[in-house]
Amino acid sequence: MAEYSAAFTGGSQTSKSKEARLLDILQRIRASASGYFAVHLHLSELRPSHRQPHFIRMAHRSIDSLVTKEDVQAFYLHNDDAILLCRNVQVDDVDDTVFRVRAIFHEDPLTQTEDGSADDRFSTWYDLAQQNDFKALEDAAIELAKKAAKVESKKGETSTGRASRTMQGEPLEPEMLTAINQKLLEARIGDLVRRQPAVIVSGKGKSKLAFREHFIAMEELRKRIAPKINIFASSWLFQYLSETIDMRILEVMSRLDFSQQESPVSINLNIPTISARPFQNFHAVVGKNTKNVVVEFQIIDIFSNIYAFNHARDWLQEHGYRVLIDGLNPLGLHFFDPSVLGADFMKMSWGPEISGGVGHDQTERIKEVVANMPSGGTVLARVDSEEGISWGLSQGIRCFQGHFTDKVVEAMMQKGAI
């Protein structure tokens, strides 16, 4: 232990990891550990969808309220795990806190075992007065410290690399909007427009293109107009910017020749955009070929003014356009049926919360909603694996979009099947 602890607790005080500090303290109390016990909360084993920063923060907050009242130290580790080190504290008090944290995640399978039972995967208790337990915690802490060090060094490697996927930068604030908006109006944008096909899968592996979505590569756009700002930090403020993005993408789309399009195109727009001048210009360019255009609206936009949506949908459909409702989540279909909105398509995203398994009741509901839509009218987007396709097919979904579909389409195009 001594050499490990030296290895992992070295360095200046400020750069010490939580894991290293825990090891430090264990070292100090080793000789007189009576009255001490520890609880390890394995938050790192929650489902990814439950490990979002604000959820973890809520868990920390519950723990913090115990720390301020009792002789308890909390160590929040690099992998979201938490270890509570308690001295002469009533087990009941700690129990309460552990229970509260458990309750926060009560939907997660991890918490569905009884606290303190042999198969409890959520928490591990250590009586540090017992040598065995002390050793077990120490080993666990060393393991965690090793992992933390590895993660730390990896971070160093990739931060200069191009693969920093997490959104970085200062969160977007209202004061920044005008300047960003101006840049949005001025920036070159044509080269940032990407296309992604939505494919209808029919029996015997045959497929056909439903439409190609045209969209702006947001992360690249962000780098161009606001490299230091996380423009996605507030969904409302981002929506504000999206109204300007609409104008720009319509500009680009108006350069297309719609009589020559072999497959329909789709674009994401805000509802008020439909009655604005750039869309009317676009409408003139599309001319008689409106059946080749699908307009995608976000569900939050629809709820911000349902009457405006009704009006826009009627106008579009009367003129031959088709309307798609975007921004849905399969979990939401459990309590929400968008089929009454009278759209031609609805689109929902495949994600980890689905791949982890969905309850029977929910699956039945999703099937019902899909059945309420026109045939092929439900699109499962962001499909990155075959698993997504087979899940979708089992729900009655026939239209797919995402990286996995892209590859399929590519292969089919090579074979001349599309």
Place this chain on the structure above:
Amino acid sequence: MAKASTSQPTHHRRRTQEQLLLEYMYRLETRREGRLAVRISISELMPANKREHHIRAAINSFEGLVSDLQGQLFTLNNQDLFFVYKADAHHRVEDVGQKIKFLFGDDPLFDNQDEGEAKFIQWFDVENDYGELLKHIQELAEEKPEETKTKTRSNVRAQLKARQDHGSPLTPEILGRAVKALKRTDLSNLVRRQFVCSVNKKLIPEQIFSEIYISINDLRQTMLPEINLTSNRWLFQHLTESLDRRILSMLSKSDQFSFSGDISFNVNVSTILSPEFMQFDENISAAKRGSMVLELQPLDIFSDMGAFLFAREFVREKGYRLCLDGLNHQTMRMFDRARVGADFVKVHWSPELVDGGEETMERIQGMIEDAGKETVIMTRCDNRESVDYGRSVGIKMFQGHFIEQLIAEDDRRRQLLKLKHRIERS
């Protein structure tokens, strides 16, 4: 303005009341003999006691005097009442003053009888103290200076009026300033309360819970009189997150805000997941959580479904109740209330419903049945028609100006009854 409008609160017109009062004072200069004035300082009361229906009742109690041409009533921006009247009517005005004081009798302002009353009801002698009073009113009017001169062309006038009533559009810069200012502005004066009531056949209301909210119109008047805060939906939505936090911090100070009965308030999902909510939650007792209803907007639910599902479990586990707010007859049928995990749903009244005829009515009846009759609240009820229609489709709970009126009437009836019993006994 001969009398305050009673059916609809016309917040945007209140702004000019100070100026109207000032103009009236100027006109009185040569005819001031035998004139008195009284100011009823509603603003001195605790926010929780400034119930809309009580204020309306207070305004109504001047009605008789106004229609008898005994005086003029002005409702100031801070809800204070200013009544200028002929000396002949002084006894009647004194009675009205006592009646209004009685309405708010349980406010701590009156813990010290005389001092409280002197603060609440101020008397002025217009004839003899004209100069002093004029100065006082000039100050009131200056607090909100009028920014435009009267134009003669009517279309310009109409445009100006629209802008004055609704304001210039909210820009990101103004939003930024507003968000910062909100952190330090005392909003307790802007807190309003409206009751959700069951209403029986005889239109007698029974209170179920009350919604606590910040009046957006009054907020605008106080902070940004020239700005239309709701002109851009996304910027406004951002502002509501700041308002949420202010409501939470106010509700945490239970010494100032002890609302009787169960209460509800609006929150964003992001607010529930914020440290401010955690803190709020830690400061209130478990029993209190059960008396609180959190109102969520569908827009917000869909903005981050994962966050909503998480927040929902969290607050339900803690014992709060949930209300799905802001639905109408079209959006309501898309939701399965029980599966959303909401204890209540609020659906807006709209006169359109009546136009829809039998078919709409049957569909709505079905919707109410599916959601559960005990869970649906019809909001924005401005008139009797809304309640009649709601009852005919099976709705039992209502909210809106009309309900506040019913409460005021019911209070009055009870008082009369009490008085009658007292007289009978003596």
